[in-house]
Amino acid sequence: METFRFAAPYELPTYPFVVPPDIGAVTRRRYPVVIVGGGLSGLTLACDLAQRGVRAIVLDDDDTVGARGASSRGICYAQKSLEIFDRLGIFERIAKKGVTWSVGKTYSGDSEVYGFNLDADSISVQPPFINLQQFYIEGFLVERIRALGSVELRWRNRVARIEPHPDHVVACIETPAGDYALEADYLIDATGANSPIRNQLGLDAHPSRSTDRWCISDVRFEKPLPTERWTWIDAPFNDGRAVWQHLMGDEVWRIDYQMAENSDPEAISRPEVTGSRLRRQLGPDVEFEFVWIGPYQYRDHLLDEFRHGRVFFIGDSAHVVCPFGARGGNSGIQDAANLGWKLALVLEGRAGDALLDTYHAERRAATVENLEVTSRTARFLAPRSPAEHTLRRAAIALARRYAFARPLVNTGRMSIANPYPPAPWLPQGACSVQNVPLLAADGQPTRLVHLLRDASALLGLWFEPSPADVDAALQAAERLPVRLVAIGGTTRLPTLGDPSGTLARHLGAAPGTLCLLRPDGYLARRIADADPDALADAVATALAGSRALEPA
Structure with missing residues (x-):
């Protein structure tokens, strides 16, 4: 019998336990955001908040990243996630360490049924996919959080229970140096599929x-x-x-x-x-x-509500989908990007609590779509009835000869940035905007997500605006959480170049159009006539009716 070789196991980093200042404190300390769980979604949210200067704490019961005894876990990172990582400042490390790919081939038996190249429809700086073991991504996030400051990482801090209250959440924590409790304005459960917090609260995730x-x-x-x-x-x-x-x-x-x-x-x-x-x-x-x-x-599960008062569920604590098409970890990363900017604006007093409700509405809708997509893949790969077996055989046979049948051969629809359906705060719905390359005023290359790094709230991309319109809108913008940038033209606004017109075509923007982008890279509104009232109304709507909180 052949003897098979094993490579040396990966050595995961070990992070030191530091005695929390809360132990022995006379009064219980209050923190704006407490994230429970230092996995992929929790660390992405922590990094997002750190970049926005929000004070937060990450509590993790382990002292490393990844999963002990396991190797790859999540491996496929989709373009939207890579764009988020570019905004957070770790994309270059991921690209250097990982494997970039866009070509896929599907076989039946010994013959190829069809192939695809995901680069065909991409205009982003980021590739369609990069493959990299999950613990590397988490390690890059830890190092970036440390470099940014404002977010504290507490290892070997196990949350034993929480006590929700109307205006805060108490977390009771066990450590090697003793137990303590703290208060959080908002507590984020990123503890994964077997969430003890979800179980403590008695929430049914409807697992299967x-x-x-x-x-x-x-x-x-x-x-x-x-x-x-x-x-x-x-x-x-x-x-x-x-x-x-x-x-x-x-x-x-x-x-x-x-x-x-x-x-x-x-x-x-x-x-x-x-x-x-x-x-x-x-x-x-x-x-x-x-x-x-x-x-x-x-396995899969889905919470009925991703928000319970001041407790939010992200990543696998909120939802688990079958891994077909890499829709699991990527969805958790995008949960974090959706929630981060909303928490920051509410904590700054620039948006109302209703903005936080939109997290559940948008991300649960995305999960429902992912569950539907992965369920169809599962049934194609493991048919449950004679009719499903017949359909699969017919689809494979036709796909060998006819292009129209190839989409029926379902081995996993690759992860995409889910569009959000129309809602009161998104009258037109919302779609993700790709990270298009642009030119800075000095002629140096830049890209769209670098603007989102600096956006205080919403980003208004104004395509070749007239100076008169800009002068009027600037006065309104001073009272709104929005940053205006011109794409082409000559005005008092900071100006970027889109020489090939790629961004304009991508957004469907004619000269004079103002496109309102959210900090998570979604198009909130397209405004043809950007007068001050239209701008104010669009900003208030995108922030779920937060116009009353505009600074005087």
Whole structure:
């Protein structure tokens, strides 16, 4: 029997425990924001708040990033998430360490059914996807938070229970140096799928677990393979079941094998069993070593409400979807980007509490869409009825010859920035704006998300405005949480260049149009005639009716 090699395990960073100043304090301390959980969504929110200068604390019961004993976990980071990371200042590190890809191929049996190139519709500075092990992203976020200041990271601080109140939340915390309690204006639960806070509050997440079983194999090959996403619907080397193949950082391949529903998780993860599958796939002469092997089973859940008073749920504590198309971790990152700017504005007194309610409305709608998309993928890959089996066979057969049938072959619709439906604060709905390259006034290249770094609230992109309109609008803008920037033209506004007209076409903006962007990169409103009243009304609407809080 062949003996398979294992690479040395990853050494995760260890962060020191520091005795919190709250222990032994005479009075209980109050903090604007307390984030419970130092995983992907919690750290993204912490970094977002740190960049906005909001004072916050992250409480994590561990002293490292990632998951001990696991390797890759989340690996695929979509363009919207990469744009968020660009705004937060860690994208360059991710791009350097990770693997950029845009080409995917889908196989049935031994033949290719169809392929795609996600670059075709992209105008962003960021690529469609970068693959990188999740613990690297979390580590980059920790270092960036430390550099920004204002947010304190407290390791080995376990939240034992919380006590919600109308105007604050009390968190009772256990540490190696003793217990303490603190108060938070707002508490964010980012503790993950098994959230103890959610359980303590008795909130039903409506969980379901698929009978579908999989085995993850993180493998390093001596011979390089193409940097593409390959999927098999019915791989001959995996007993006619599905397989995913992705390259990650450190030249490690993540290969996911669909297993029989009645398979034993321990048995399918043994090195000799996994190695035998790899041999059937790659042949007897390919040299490789294992980095990690682990079984998993799909599950999903969805909270009815993402906000409960002053407690907010983000990431897996609020929702879990099947990982088809990388819609899990990316959704948590985007939860954080949605909530961060809203918390900052409310804490600054520049928006009312109603703005925070829009977090639930927008992000739950996004999760419902993701659940619907991933559910269709799951049923295509594991049909449950004769009719579903017939549909799958027909779709595969037609896709080999006809382009119209290829979208029916569903091996995972890749994660996108979910559009938000029309709402009182979004009369036209909202779509994400790609990170288009621009030219600064000195002719140096810049990009859209760098403007969002500096936006105090909303960002008004005014395309070739007339000087007279600008003079009138500037007086109104002084009383509003909005920053105006001209795209082309000559006015008193800061001006950027869009020489190819890419941004104007992307936003559907004719000369004179003002596009109101939110700090999370969503288009809130397009204004054809930007007089002062129209601007004030648009800003108030986008902030969920917060016009009464405009400074005098």
